[in-house]
Amino acid sequence: MEALRIKNVVKDYGSSRAVDSVSFSVRKGECFGLLGTNGAGKSTLINILAGLLSPTSGTVKMHGWDVEEDWREVKMRTGHCFGFSCYMGNLTGRQNLRVMGYAHGLSDREVNERVDELAELVDLEGKVDERTEKYSSGMVQKLSLMAALLHDPEVLLVDELTVGLDVEAAKRVRQVLSDLKGKKTIVLTTHYMAEADALCDRIGLMHKGKLVALETPLELKRRVRDHDLLELKTSDDRAAAALATKVCDLESKSPLVCRVRGEQVNTLFKYLVGAGLDIRSVHLREPTLEEVFEKVGEME
Amino acid sequence: MSVKAVAYRQIMHMVQQKEHLLVDWVLYPLTMVVSFGLLVSTLTPDPEAVVYVLSAAILWRVAATFQTSVVIGFMEDVWHETMRQTWAMPLRLRDYVLGNSALGLVSSLFTLCVTLVFAWALFGVVVSDWGLFLGTYAMLCVFGAAVGIMGMVALLLVGEGAQPANWVIMDMMVLASGVFYPLSVLPVPVRFVAHFLPTMYAFLAIRQGDAMLLAIGALMSLCYLVVAWYALKHALRRAKAQGKLVKFH
Numbered sequence: 001m002e003a004l005r006i007k008n009v010v011k012d013y014g015s016s017r018a019v020d021s022v023s024f025s026v027r028k029g030e031c032f033g034l035l036g037t038n039g040a041g042k043s044t045l046i047n048i049l050a051g052l053l054s055p056t057s058g059t060v061k062m063h064g065w066d067v068e069e070d071w072r073e074v075k076m077r078t079g080h081c082f083g084f085s086c087y088m089g090n091l092t093g094r095q096n097l098r099v100m101g102y103a104h105g106l107s108d109r110e111v112n113e114r115v116d117e118l119a120e121l122v123d124l125e126g127k128v129d130e131r132t133e134k135y136s137s138g139m140v141q142k143l144s145l146m147a148a149l150l151h152d153p154e155v156l157l158v159d160e161l162t163v164g165l166d167v168e169a170a171k172r173v174r175q176v177l178s179d180l181k182g183k184k185t186i187v188l189t190t191h192y193m194a195e196a197d198a199l200c201d202r203i204g205l206m207h208k209g210k211l212v213a214l215e216t217p218l219e220l221k222r223r224v225r226d227h228d229l230l231e232l233k234t235s236d237d238r239a240a241a242a243l244a245t246k247v248c249d250l251e252s253k254s255p256l257v258c259r260v261r262g263e264q265v266n267t268l269f270k271y272l273v274g275a276g277l278d279i280r281s282v283h284l285r286e287p288t289l290e291e292v293f294e295k296v297g298e299m300e
Numbered sequence: 301m302s303v304k305a306v307a308y309r310q311i312m313h314m315v316q317q318k319e320h321l322l323v324d325w326v327l328y329p330l331t332m333v334v335s336f337g338l339l340v341s342t343l344t345p346d347p348e349a350v351v352y353v354l355s356a357a358i359l360w361r362v363a364a365t366f367q368t369s370v371v372i373g374f375m376e377d378v379w380h381e382t383m384r385q386t387w388a389m390p391l392r393l394r395d396y397v398l399g400n401s402a403l404g405l406v407s408s409l410f411t412l413c414v415t416l417v418f419a420w421a422l423f424g425v426v427v428s429d430w431g432l433f434l435g436t437y438a439m440l441c442v443f444g445a446a447v448g449i450m451g452m453v454a455l456l457l458v459g460e461g462a463q464p465a466n467w468v469i470m471d472m473m474v475l476a477s478g479v480f481y482p483l484s485v486l487p488v489p490v491r492f493v494a495h496f497l498p499t500m501y502a503f504l505a506i507r508q509g510d511a512m513l514l515a516i517g518a519l520m521s522l523c524y525l526v527v528a529w530y531a532l533k534h535a536l537r538r539a540k541a542q543g544k545l546v547k548f549h
Contacts, residue, residue, distance in 0.1 A: 013543060047546050050388050054541045075390035082388075086381040088309065090316040102305035103389040147385070 003028040003155060003185040004049070009058035011044050011209075018044040019055070020209040028154075031177070031186040033200035035193070037293070040206040042189040046159045049187060050080050062155060076104060079148030079184075083160030085140055089133030093124070093143050096132055097150055104151035111150070118146040123172055138169030145176060156180065158188035162195060174199065193290055205292065213292075221286055224295045227259045229285035230268075235278035243271045257285065302391045306399020310373050314403060324365075325410055332357055333418040341423065354425050355433065356479045356503055358415040363440035363499070364470040365411045366404040370448025371466050373400030374455055378463075387545055393533060401445055408441060435514050436502050443498050443521040444470075449528035456535040456544060479503050498524065 004026040011019040019041045026032040034042040047053040049060055051071045060067040062074045087096040094115050101111035119125045122142040127135070132143065141161055148156055158177065162170040177199055180186060190196050196203050197217045205213035205220070213220060229251055234240040241253045247268045251257035260268060272279060314321065333354060340353045373396070377383045386396075419425035427433045447469060454462035474480075476490050477499035483491050494500040501517030504510070539545045 044543075047384075047543075050384075052384060052387055052540065052546050053543055054537075056541075072390045072392065075388065078388075080385070080388040082384055085385060087385070088313055088376070088380055088382065091309070091312055095312055099305045099309040100385075100389060102308060103302045103391055 001028040002026070003030070003063060004032075004187065005059075005061045006045075006049075007059045007061075009045065009048060009060060010056045011041075011048065011053065012056045017209050019048070021058070022206075022209075022211045023058075024204055024211060024214055026185055026187060028185055029182045030201045031181045031188070031199050033196040033203045034187065034189040034206055035191065035196045035203050036189075036206035037191060039208075041209040042206050043159055044209075045206070046157055046187065046189050050078070050157050051075055076151070077154045079151065079153035079156045081144050081148035081156065081158045081161050083141070083163045085144035085147075087132040087140065087143065090131055092130055093128040093132055093135070093139075093146075096143070097128070097147055100147050100150055106151060114150050114152075115146065118149055121149075122146055122176055138165050141165055141169065141173060145173060149180075153184070155185045155187070158186060160189055160191070162190070162192065193288055193293075220292050221288075224291045227261045228265075230258045230260050230265065231281075231283040231285055232256045232258065232272075232279065233281040234272065235280065239275065240272055240277055243275055243277075244268060247271060302389070302395035303398045303402070305389065306373065306391070306396055307402035310369075310376070310400060310403040311406060313376065314407075325407070325414060329361065329411055329415040330418055332361060333415055333422060337419065337423040337425075347424075350423050351425050351428075352507065353480060354419045354423065355427065355506065358412065358419065359433075359436055359440055359502075359506075360470075360474055360477075360479050360499075361415060362408045362412050362437060363444045366401075366408040366441045366444030367448040367451070367470050368466070369404035369407045370397070370400050370445050371451035371455075373403065374452045375463065375466070378455070378460060383545060393536060397445075397449060397529075397532070400448075404441065404445065404448070408437075408444070412437060429509065432506065432509065432511060432514065435511070435518075436506060439498065439502055439514060439518040439521050442518065442525055443502075446521060446524040446528040447473075449525070449532050453528065453531045453535040456532075456539045459544070473497060473499060476500070477503060482507075496520075 002025050006025070007023050009019055009022045010017065022041075022045060034045060036042045044053065048055050049062075049067065051067050051074060054068060063077065065073045067074050087093075094112075097115050098108070098111050101114070106114070115128055119128045122145055124139060124142045124146065127139060132140065135143065145161065148158070162173055165173065174195060177186060177188070181199070181201075188196075188199065200217060202214065202216055203220055204211050213223070215223070232240060234256070237254065237256045241250060241256050244250060244256070244258050247258075248261070248264045249259045251259055258268060269279070336353055336357045337350060340350045377386050416427070451462070451466040451469065454465055476486065476494045477497050478486070478494060479499070483494055483500065486494065498517040498520035501513045501520065505513035505517065536545075
């Protein structure tokens with residue numbers, strides 16, 4: 001079932017086109033990543049989805065509701081999680097969340113219950129009753145995630161949430177998002193390749209306002225090269241390299257990295273074992289999304 | 301519920317600023333009552349003059365408080381960079397304005413009570429016609445709301461550069477509204493402008509005890525409120541189209 005449909009969305013700022021005829025749809029429960037460098041148009045697009053920016057043309061529908069026309073229905077069903085979020089510093093985390101709760105029609109009791117539950121989920125227990133001006137950026141981002149989940153929305157829009165976070169906080173936030181996969185429809189923007197790779201079912205790659213690729217992370221990587229890179233450690237790497245050249249091309253001799261396709265893996269191992277070499281480790285090097293970007297850049 | 305969200309945020313934010321509250325709600329009204337009271341009682345032995353000038357000063361202060369309170373909610377969103385979060389919530393424009401007006405109502409009522417108590421305690425000023433006085437208060441609140449909404453419009457259209465205008469606009473209007481002096485002392489062009497200010501009719505109504513003049517002022521205030529409302533709707537739509545709502549972040 002389709003949760004989100006974006007059709008021919010264009011956003012112009014004067015003569016500059018920030019989003020150029022973007023169309024895609026997101027299935028219910030899917031985690032969809034919008035990936036791109038700064039200025040690619042992903043934040044502009046997510047602001048359009050959030051109803052904060054009107055598209056110059058095109059339509060965005062969420063569960064059949066038009067984001068522009070039926071904005072209130074859409075916002076009631078959507079949670080927004082923005083990177084570098086800000087809150088009223090002299091209010092506590094709970095008070096700031098209460099504002100959001102009231103806006104979504106929650107009672108005091110419901111807000112308090114949800115806040116306690118979510119604080120536990122994001123590791124912010126014992127801090128929600130402190131003023132947010134005392135929060136670190138990691139705590140603010142966690143609060144932002146709590147705000148987005150407070151009214152138990154069907155769709156979660158996440159914009160650069162882990163930017164500027166320390167490793168631990170980013171890991172926790174990613175874990176929460178990962179746990180929500182399948183339960184909520186998530187659209188996230190990021191320029192962290194590993195994050196999109198780990199979290200997203202599909203990735204839309206944006207470049208200069210256009211959606212230049214829309215595939216699963218694996219399919220995207222396959223686009224970059226038609227072979228896998230196999231890094232091997234054996235009892236005699238020099239001899240192993242000599243044998244490997246008979247089967248496949250080498251990426252490098254030290255460390256020994258072979259470019260293998262399909263059945264070549266099988267053959268290579270037969271050769272190595274047949275020659276009495278001891279295989280100590282095997283590591284499959286997948287293409288990174290950085291490589292995907294480079295490839296897309298070349299195509300452009 | 302969305303009105304409650306905005307009102308809660310603004311009122312909680314205000315309550316946290318105890319020092320500002322002391323200055324805005326107690327010290328400033330006290331200073332104003334003492335200065336105007338002493339000035340007039342020194343210049344004339346007529347007790348009616350003190351009553352009139354202090355009533356006018358109090359009511360003007362109340363109108364300015366209401367106007368500031370309405371627009372300050374928007375400015376808080378600019379200062380705290382919370383514009384994106386605020387408008388990502390399912391807030392109707394009327395919820396936002398009414399929520400901020402709730403702060404205006406609380407602030408203006410408190411200011412009214414404090415200044416009236418000071419005026420009575422220090423200069424023996426007692427309001428003789430409560431109907432006219434409270435009617436004027438209500439009318440000034442409506443006009444203050446209209447001016448406050450226009451302040452939001454200016455911020456949306458011009459950006460943060462429009463902030464200073466919101467602080468001085470009511471003080472500018474006091475000059476042409478005949479609050480402390482009759483209109484006849486003003487130059488002709490200013491007198492002409494004064495006819496478009498509902499505040500001029502309100503203070504004339506107090507001076508002459510004429511409720512009809514107050515009704516004219518009230519009607520004009522409502523008209524300005526409607527105009528301001530539609531201007532705000534237009535400005536918000538334009539800000540959304542131009543991306544200004546996001547850029548305030």
